[in-house]
Amino acid sequence: MPHARPLVAVALTLALAAGPPAAAQALLVSAASSLTEAMERIAVAFEAAHPGVRVDLNLAGSSTLAAQVLQGAPADVFASANEAQMNVVDDAGLLAAEPTVFARNALVAVAPADAPLPDLGALAAPGTLVVLAAPEVPVGAYARTALEALNDVRGDGFEAAVLANVVSEEPNVRQVAAKVALGEADAAIVYATDAAAVDGLAATEIPAAANVDARYPAAPLAGSDHPDLAAAFVAFLHSDVAQALLRERGFRAP
Numbered sequence: 128m129p130h131a132r133p134l135v136a137v138a139l140t141l142a143l144a145a146g147p148p149a150a151a152q153a154l155l156v157s158a159a160s161s162l163t164e165a166m167e168r169i170a171v172a173f174e175a176a177h178p179g180v181r182v183d184l185n186l187a188g189s190s191t192l193a194a195q196v197l198q199g200a201p202a203d204v205f206a207s208a209n210e211a212q213m214n215v216v217d218d219a220g221l222l223a224a225e226p227t228v229f230a231r232n233a234l235v236a237v238a239p240a241d242a243p244l245p246d247l248g249a250l251a252a253p254g255t256l257v258v259l260a261a262p263e264v265p266v267g268a269y270a271r272t273a274l275e276a277l278n279d280v281r282g283d284g285f286e287a288a289v290l291a292n293v294v295s296e297e298p299n300v301r302q303v304a305a306k307v308a309l310g311e312a313d314a315a316i317v318y319a320t321d322a323a324a325v326d327g328l329a330a331t332e333i334p335a336a337a338n339v340d341a342r343y344p345a346a347p348l349a350g351s352d353h354p355d356l357a358a359a360f361v362a363f364l365h366s367d368v369a370q371a372l373l374r375e376r377g378f379r380a381p
Contacts, residue, residue: 151181154356155201157192158184159208159265159343160299161232161318165376166206169369173360176368180356188299189213190263196221196348203357206345206364208232208300208318209265213344223354226344229364231379232318233338234266234273235330237307243329248281250314251288258312260303261296269339270316276337304328320377342381 158166163186170182185192185202189212196202196216205222206229207213213226238244249255260267274286294312297303300321306312308327318341322330345364347357363369370380 151179152353152356153181153183154203154353154360155183155185156204156206156360157195157202158186158204158206159189159192160186160301161208161266161321162186162206162230162343163301164324165230165320165373165378168372168375169364172368172372173363176363177356177359182360188260188264190261190265191298199350201350201352202348203351203353204345204347204360206343207265208341208343209268210342210344211268212265213346216348217346221349223347223349223351224358224361226346227361227365228342228344228381229361229369230343230373230381232320232341232343232377233379234269234316234333234341235319235322236314236316236333237304237322237328237330238314239307239310240327240329242313244314244331247277247331247333248285250292250316251281251285253292255292256294256311256313257289257292258295258297258303258306258315259293260300261298264297264299265341266300266303266316266318267296269341272339273316273333273337277333280334280337301325323377343378 189207193212193215197219259270274289278285300317303315304317304321304325307315308325322328345361347361351357
């Protein structure tokens, strides 16, 4: 009577016959740094809905991400913190579809939690160390728009006085917030969502009349190796699941 083959040997034979396991499809999403926590959770939810797919996130300032796309860096989806940087990519003919706005945000002024601003006027007080994002970064552009509008609320010259206090211009909102949280600056203007996400900050509201409607568009990129999957991810951003995750982080509906 022939000897039975050991189960381990049988399993090994079957595994070799089947070949190596199929590699997961990797979808690379370039997203604005202010979306960090929300996008991490959205990526997990998308993976759960699409077995065999892995979402990799490239998180940075939207102007940096747009420059990367223009320089030919690989990416499947671009999610920007403003429409201006999306337009930069669109004007270069690098979008595979029209961008759609999937979230909105607003601005607040922040200071270290142990030294909160008495009011917005403190931004313009002589000696206040203010940090903003660079003008080409969405939150930097938004901040300057808000400061200009605050002239009507706090008097002509407010914007110029605040800008005179700027000691650093950063490449993304998280670096702006970090400088204040670490005590390297007295105040900054960031998104409301970042004020909530970064520990060690005290927020001061900017009046609605001077605030901005920060709109976040996303689009699949023309150079994607997974065009159908990229389009599916952009559509997923509008799903009930993704919208709930965005609301949990303080983003407003599109």
